[in-house]
Amino acid sequence: xxxxxxxxxxxxxxxxxPDESVLLGYRDKPGETPCWCLPGGHVDAGESFETSAxxxxxxxxxxxxxxxxxxxxxxxxxDSAASMVTGAVIAHVKQEAEALLLEPQVFTEWRWFxxxxxxxxxxxxxxxxxxxxxxxxPPTGWRTYPIAPVA
Numbered sequence: 001x002x003x004x005x006x007x008x009x010x011x012x013x014x015x016x017x018p019d020e021s022v023l024l025g026y027r028d029k030p031g032e033t034p035c036w037c038l039p040g041g042h043v044d045a046g047e048s049f050e051t052s053a054x055x056x057x058x059x060x061x062x063x064x065x066x067x068x069x070x071x072x073x074x075x076x077x078x079d080s081a082a083s084m085v086t087g088a089v090i091a092h093v094k095q096e097a098e099a100l101l102l103e104p105q106v107f108t109e110w111r112w113f114x115x116x117x118x119x120x121x122x123x124x125x126x127x128x129x130x131x132x133x134x135x136x137x138p139p140t141g142w143r144t145y146p147i148a149p150v151a
Contacts, residue, residue, distance in 0.1 A: 005081050005082035005083075006082060007082060007083040007084070007085075008042070008080075008082050008083070008084040008085070009042065009043045009085055009086075009087075010040060010041060010042055010043060010084070010085070010086040010087070010125060011040045011041065011042075011043050011049050011052045011053045011056060011086060011087045011089055012038040012039075012040040012053075012075075012086050012087070012088055012089070012125055012126050012129035013038055013039045013040050013053040013054075013056060013057050013089050013090075013091055014038060014072075014088065014089065014090045014091065014129065014130065014133050015038075015039060015057060015061075015063065015066070015091050015092075015093055015097075016090065016091070016092050016093070017092075017093055017094070017095050017097060017112060018092075018094070018095045019095060020114065020115060021112035021113060021114055021115075022038075022112065022113050022114075022115055022118070022130075023038070023039060023061070023063075023099055023110060023111075023112055023113075024036045024037060024038060024110070024111060024112075024113055024118070024119065024122075024126070025037050025038075025039065025060065025061075025099070025106075025107040025109065025110045025111075026107060026108045026109045026110075026111075027106060027107055027123055028106075028107070028108045029105070029106050030105075033121070035121045035122055035123045036118070036119045036120070036121065036122050036123065036126070037107075037122070037123035037126045038123070038125075038126040038129060038130070039053075039056055039057045039060045039061055039099075040053065040056050040086070040125070040126070041056045041059075041060075043087065048071075049071045049087030049089050050069040050070070050071060050089055052087070052089075053066075053069060053087075053089035053091060054066055054069060054091070057091065059102065059103070060099075060102055060103050060106075060107065061099035061100055061102065061110055062099065062100035062102055063093060063097050063098075063099060065093060065094065065097070066091040066092065066093060067091070067092050067093075068090075068091065068092045069089055069090070069091045070089065070090050071087055071088070071089055071147045072088045072089065072090055072129075072132060072133060072146070072147055073087075073088045073129075073132045073144050073145055073146045073147050074086070074087055074088070074144070074145045074147065075087075075088060075125065075128040075129055075132065075138065075142055075143070075144050075145075076142065076143045076144075076145070077124065077125070077128070077141060077142055078141050078142065078143055079140075079141035079142075084125075086125040086128065086129060088128075088129040088132055088133065088144075090133065115134060118130065124139065124142075127139050127142075128142040128144065131144070132144045132146070
């Protein structure tokens with residue numbers, strides 16, 4: 001194992017409208033394979049997963065009116081060279097919530113999807129978070145540690 005690989009702590013926010021649609025962005029970041037991704041990112045020092053989720057959603061989409069934020073689980077990538085964990089946070093928004101494209105160097109669009117019709121491919125951490133939320137087994141190489149019942 002690489003002793004210089006620093007741990008990575010991230011958050012993935014499952015942002016849900018009252019019609020149950022989920023927000024995903026098309027991530028087209030230079031040097032990475034394009035894919036669909038939940039709003040999220042790195043957890044800053046001193047932040048809870050919920051605070052980090054709210055910050056990341058606001059920075060990436062402009063959506064600031066989140067309610068009922070809750071940590072659902074911690075996911076762990078067991079196949080990574082670095083210790084990588086992602087907190088799965090659920091958050092609710094009003095039906096009229098619309099995402100703005102605030103980081104065009106990372107995302108090309110934001111769209112709402114029905115949970116039964118999620119697009120592919122998904123960013124690996126987002127896939128692990130969404131698998132837990134939907135009651136599915138985590139992807140190969142990932143482990144999930146549930147925190148609270150799925151709402």
